[in-house]
Structures are given as structure tokens and as C-alpha cells.
């Protein structure tokens with residue numbers, strides 16, 4: 307009994323409906339049948355029309371037991387792995403870390419197709435409880451292995467009051483046309499200090515979708531870094547909610563978009579209580595014929611007086627055929643707040659290039675220096691030297707078109 | 709005859725349909741310092757940019773040889789590796805690039821292009837320190853992003869510091885004296901003079917005869933409307949100072 311006109315469904319949607327039905331998620335299957343994948347007419351998918359961009363969806367993943375080297379080597383990091391949605395065995399956890407598993411998805415409900423799909427399809431979640439200050443970088447290697455597969459996986463992290471950690475998640479796998487749908491829920495206790503970095507390094511043929519949800523208690527400090535340097539089609543969503551006074555977060559990211567790619571970072575930051583602050587700083591670099599999308603929404607709820615939020619998007623076009631899009635949105639329901647946003651877009655400065663080259667620095671190296679300068683604001687705050695080097699290495703590799 | 713370090717033959721260049729260089733001829737033998745003086749807008753900086761390889765200009769005629777090599781076929785980095793150095797009239801500020809990183813990259817890129825090995829970090833630091841002391845450049849300043857927040861005079865001193873580190877064959881100094889205080893002028897001139905050598909030549913663009921008391925040129929050229937209209941010894945600069953350009957380029961002052 308459908309009231310609405312049925313939408314015309316494509317092969318990707320047909321596969322998704324069958325997959326949802328096969329796991330018993332009939333409500334989600336119905337929803338997909340009625341609404342289909344979002345098109346440009348859905349506001350939050352205006353620039354990333356999934357109906358057009360996601361042409362096919364591969365079969366649901368079968369478990370893989372892969373023990374290959376991590377996608378990114380960071381000296382001294384504690385390694386965890388999820389392969390094709392299955393949490394892999396891990397070595398002894400460092401002090402203050404409890405590693406576990408739970409059934410099902412991890413995100414709170416939200417009317418978003420990627421969130422719905424993950425909730426229905428993720429079978430188990432890796433859970434981490436961080437009880438105190440954790441010394442080594444925690445690296446979670448999330449992989450899509452074998453033949454092209456639709457992979458849903460999930461991670462849930464609780465950081466206790468006064469705890470601190472640096473958490474790196476990398477997304478990678480075989481070269482097949484996977485569709486990865488990843489979810490991370492991260493709750494920061496009072497005065498917890500967390501850096502959470504997600505890096506997409508998956509194959510160009512694949513599609514990468516990630517939804518990260520954050521909750522910040524009183525006095526918590528969070529830094530997020532969302533990096534896209536892999537999949538041909540990607541969308542990373544950052545949903546954050548401030549629930550305790552005195553909390554602060556820096557939401558940052560690098561959207562590195564190569565020829566033929568469409569990569570989207572969409573953030574939705576909610577200041578729910580008084581006296582919280584956030585700074586959003588996203589940099590997009592696009593080359594070839596490509597599209598980079600940033601959507602930044604900040605919501606200041608009625609009780610969230612004294613909110614201070616500043617959002618910035620800076621774009622760097624390395625070709626005339628690249629497109630860099632930015633949609634900032636401020637929704638402010640409190641009256642005593644400081645909120646602002648800005649965005650700029652440009653090419654590499656010719657005079658700077660000439661100056662560097664006039665000192666003997668070859669063109670490619672000069673470009674790398676300027677791009678490193680452009681992104682420094684995002685990577686410089688990463689204090690762990692090995693991690694900082696590894697992240698800069700990703701950018702250098704991307705520039706070389708690896 | 710020995711090969712000149714720089715040889716410019718009938719060089720014409722235009723920008724956006726406007727001809728700026730209208731037949732420049734200039735030969736600088738090894739070891740010589742030539743000064744170029746001329747009115748604002750006569751094309752002196754344009755000449756320096758064209759020599760360094762800035763893209764904006766279209767070369768319509770002429771030839772430039774650097775120590776016998778065809779300069780115009782090289783990109784700016786290749787020209788630098790071949791031994792050309794331009795001290796900019798207006799050095800560019802580059803936020804996000806640390807001065808030290810830049811200096812090291814420049815030195816090592818040139819060494820690599822010449823088939824030499826990289827300079828070790830201690831050797832590099834020593835070289836920077838020595839040059840910095842000679843030119844009164846505070847090495848703390850070099851921890852900042854390239855030229856960012858440097859005063860006008862500091863920028864000029866940093867240019868000469870780069871020149872001292874890179875040891876070019878052919879130095880072009882575009883108004884390096886402007887913006888320098890009296891003491892800085894002495895220090896910079898001393899630094900430049902220290903670089904004078906039998907196998908290194910210099911082209912010094914300036915508006916002020918005063919600089920030429922410190923850096924004494926072998927030849928002085930008067931530049932007007934895109935070409936050299938008069939050449940002479942260092943006394944030519946004194947005549948210019950006394951009488952202005954009108955006697956030399958025929959235009960009203």
C-alpha cells in the first residue's frame with residue numbers, strides 16, 4: 307500500500323532491496339523501494355546524486371581472514387583490523403584499552419540512507435573502551451578484500467572521563483569495485499581528549515561511504531581529520547553533538563580528488579548546550595576532471611548560548627576541469643553566539659611557483675611544497691611524528707598520482 | 709675570446725600584445741659587474757624576469773646565452789641549475805613553506821641537477837649560519853615561513869643570503885638596494901662584493917648612484933624604452949645622477 311508514486315528503481319537499488327530483504331531488514335527494504343537512492347532533489351545529497359553516481363552494488367561480502375600489512379605504516383601504533391565486516395583477532399591491548407565485539411550497528415537513528423544501510427547490514431561492531439590515557443596510536447585497519455563486495459562494518463568507541471587517545475582509521479583493500487559502508491560511533495567522556503583520523507585509501511574502482519558520529523561531554527576536546535585519497539566515489543559524513551559545556555572540537559579534513567573522481571565530505575555539527583566551541587577547517591584539492599564537494603552545516607540549538615563556531619573551506623584547483631563545491635549552512639536558534647563561515651577557492655599561485663622554480667626547485671617539487679603549505683593547517687596539529695609523516699606521505703603520494 | 713657569462717642578442721619580448729623589450733643587446737664577460745639604470749617603467753624588471761624565465765612574457769625575437777648555453781629553452785628551475793640567479797625587486801611571500809625547508813630544497817635541487825650529492829644537514833646548517841652572520845640575517849628569522857612578515861630590508865637581505873648559498877654564475881640584482889637602511893646597504897654591498905669572482909658575473913639594476921660607490925661596476929648601461937641606449941664606465945652613473953635621463957634617451961624628464 308504505497309501512497310507516493312513509486313520511483314523508478316535502477317540496478318543498484320534492486321540489489322540493495324534484495325540484500326536488505328535477505329538479512330531480514332524489511333522496513334529498510336521497503337524504504338528503499340519507496341524512495342530509492344537519494345537524488346539531487348534531496349537537499350543533503352544535492353551535489354552527490356547517489357542514484358546517478360552509484361550504478362551497481364556488488365554482492366554482500368563474505369567473511370575474509372586477511373592478515374596483510376596495514377594500509378598505512380605508523381611506527382609504534384597498536385593495530386586492529388576489520389576485514390569484510392568481520393572483526394579480526396588482535397594482539398594484547400595496550401594499557402587502558404579494552405577491545406571487544408558487539409552485535410549490529412552503532413549509529414543513532416537518523417534519516418540518512420547510508421546510516422540506514424549500515425544499521426541494517428553491519429553484523430558486528432568492534433568496540434573499544436579507553437579507560438585512561440592511551441599512549442600508542444590506535445590504528446583500525448578496515449578492509450574490503452577479495453572480489454567486489456558490499457561491505458558494512460562498524461566501530462564503537464567510548465573514551466572515559468579524563469581519558470585521551472589518538473585513533474587512526476584507514477580504509478583499504480583489494481582493487482575490486484567494492485562498496486564500503488562504514489560507521490564509527492565515538493563518545494568522549496568529561497574532559498576526554500581525542501584525535502580521530504579517518505583516511506580513505508581504498509582502490510579507485512571502489513566506492514567509500516563513512517558515517518562518523520561523535521558525542522562530546524563536558525570539557526571534552528576532539529580533533530577530527532577526514533582524509534579522502536582513494537575511492538573514485540566517496541562520501542564521509544561527520545555528525546557531532548555537543549552535550550556538555552566547555553567542550554571544544556576542531557573538525558578538519560582534506561578532500562583530495564583525482565581525475566574521474568567524485569568525493570564528498572558532509573558535516574553536521576550540533577551545539578546542543580551553552581558554552582561550547584568548534585572550528586571547522588576543510589581543504590579540498592582537485593585535479594583532472596573531478597568534483598570535490600564540501601557541505602558544512604552548523605546548528606546552534608536554542609539553549610546553546612555563548613557558542614563560538616567558525617567554519618572555513620579552502621579549495622585548490624590543479625586543473626581547469628576540476629570542480630570544487632562548497633555549501634556552508636548555519637542554523638542558529640540562540641541569540642548570544644559567535645558564528646561564521648568563509649570559503650575561498652584558487653589555483654596554485656603563479657608568482658610563488660615562479661619564485662620557487664627560480665631557485666632551482668623543479669616544477670613537481672615546487673607544486674608539492676606549495677600544496678604541503680596549503681594543507682599544513684590541517685596536518686600540523688598532529689603531534690605524533692610518525693603519524694604526521696605518514697599523513698604527509700599520503701598527500702605526497704597523491705600528488706605523484708600513485 | 710672567452711665565452712661571456714651572459715650574452716643577450718636583439719631580445720624582444722611582449723606581454724599581452726604590448727612590446728616591452730625592444731631589442732636588448734648586452735654582453736657580460738666573466739668576472740664583470742654591469743649596472744643598469746633607467747626610468748621607472750623602462751623595462752628593467754621585465755628584462756630580469758625574461759632572463760629568469762617567467763611565463764607571462766612572449767619572446768618574439770632574439771637569443772640569450774648563459775655561458776654559451778641557450779637560456780630561453782630552459783624552464784626557470786633549469787636556468788637556476790645552470791647558474792642564473794635573480795634577486796627579486798619584490799620577493800614573494802609564501803606562507804606555509806618554511807624558509808629553511810625552502811633553502812635546503814633549493815640547494816639540493818641544484819646540486820642534484822648538476823649530478824652532485826645532497827648536502828648533509830650539518831653542512832647545510834653551517835653554510836646558512838656563515839652566510840647569515842656575514843649578511844646580518846638573524847637565523848631565527850629563517851624559521852618563519854618564506855619571506856612572510858619580513859620587513860622590506862629583511863627581504864632584500866634574505867635574497868642576497870640565498871645568492872650566497874646558491875653560488876650562481878650569473879647574478880641579477882633588481883633594485884636590491886631599495887628599502888635598505890644605510891647600515892644594511894653597507895652590509896649587503898659587502899656581501900655582494902664578497903661574491904665577486906673571476907668566474908661570476910653580475911647585473912645590478914639600480915636607481916641610485918650611491919650603491920655603485922659600494923659595488924663598483926665595470927660597465928654602466930642606460931636603459932630606455934625597452935633597450936640599452938648608452939653604455940660607459942662608472943662615471944656614466946655620476947653624469948646620470950647630475951643631469952637626469954633626458955640627455956640620454958631624448959625624452960622629456
Ligand SMILES: Nc1ncnc2c1ncn2[C@@H]1O[C@H](COP(=O)(O)OP(=O)(O)OP(=O)(O)O)[C@@H](O)[C@H]1O
Pocket residue numbers: 723724726728746747748749750751752753754755764797
Ligand atoms: N603584466 C603586465 N601587463 C601589462 N604591462 C605590464 C605588465 N607587467 C609590466 N608591464 C609594463 O611593462 C613596463 C615595464 O615594467 P618594468 O617593471 O619592467 O619596469 P622597470 O624598468 O623595472 O621599472 P621600475 O624602475 O619602476 O622598477 C611598465 O610600463 C609596466 O607597466
Ligand SMILES: [Mg+2]
Pocket residue numbers: 752753754797882
Ligand atoms: Mg623594476
